[in-house]
Amino acid sequence: MIDQLDFEKFVRYSKKNIKKPSDYNRLIAHTDNFFLISGYGAFNIGYFLLIPKKLYSSFGEIEIKCSEEINYWITLISKFYNEKLEKDIFLFEHGLCGCLGGLDRAHLHLSPANKNLSQSTIINVVNQIFKRRGVGLKKITYNNVTIDNRYDIELMINKEFNYTIAEGKFLDSKEIIKKTKIKFPIGLNKYSSAFKPYNFFYHHKGSFLKDLDVSTQLGREIAYNLNKFSKYESIKTENDDSVWKWQIKKFNSNIIKSIKLFKKYLLEQNIKDKKYNIITS
Numbered sequence: 001m002i003d004q005l006d007f008e009k010f011v012r013y014s015k016k017n018i019k020k021p022s023d024y025n026r027l028i029a030h031t032d033n034f035f036l037i038s039g040y041g042a043f044n045i046g047y048f049l050l051i052p053k054k055l056y057s058s059f060g061e062i063e064i065k066c067s068e069e070i071n072y073w074i075t076l077i078s079k080f081y082n083e084k085l086e087k088d089i090f091l092f093e094h095g096l097c098g099c100l101g102g103l104d105r106a107h108l109h110l111s112p113a114n115k116n117l118s119q120s121t122i123i124n125v126v127n128q129i130f131k132r133r134g135v136g137l138k139k140i141t142y143n144n145v146t147i148d149n150r151y152d153i154e155l156m157i158n159k160e161f162n163y164t165i166a167e168g169k170f171l172d173s174k175e176i177i178k179k180t181k182i183k184f185p186i187g188l189n190k191y192s193s194a195f196k197p198y199n200f201f202y203h204h205k206g207s208f209l210k211d212l213d214v215s216t217q218l219g220r221e222i223a224y225n226l227n228k229f230s231k232y233e234s235i236k237t238e239n240d241d242s243v244w245k246w247q248i249k250k251f252n253s254n255i256i257k258s259i260k261l262f263k264k265y266l267l268e269q270n271i272k273d274k275k276y277n278i279i280t281s
Ligand SMILES: [Zn+2]
Pocket: 093, 094, 095, 099, 100, 107, 109
């Protein structure tokens, strides 16, 4: 299986000034245990992925001793969003959903979010996405056939087939979105009984951490729609429907701008004085 987030390859191919983004030339900077890249599918400037250098399959497996280093990165990026982009931070992890298409390698998504988001907007956006994906439905029947595959259930809903629910019910996002501090799911050993694949997102107005059975790139779909509507109406489908899938649109110029802006910001910070030695590519 291809490791799409192999640190050594990013070091080899990321040059000072890149003209066109490609698989391994988007490295921005790194510390002892983590590195930061500009992510494919950058529907806004400042979309980053934070990745551990060691191979873990989700952030939940990372040792607790790394939590300070993770928080250092999050605080730094959050300051960058606030000072340079006038945005808040929105963090999310898909957790073993195969969103990269290759090897499952832990990566945390960091995205700028509009300043004026309220908790009710977040709940509304997520609810519509849950409905579209059939989150909470375990089995449906159509023409006397029982369907339990996540992607097939989603397809039946999108095509508006006349199905009936055989098991489960639509999950209301109000039940799981709470206003909390960042409570990272790190330090759970994959082989311990406490470890479960999960979906996680955090915004200071609302966050969740839950083992949802859900199809790929949920966090990206939420981030895309949160940024699109400052005052939320309804999600338009068709043309818009899959722009949040990174495979559909990479947004090359935003990727380049994200790299340049954040590197410039790091230089301004005089990062050598800081606790973690950040090396820019
Ligand atoms: Zn992901």
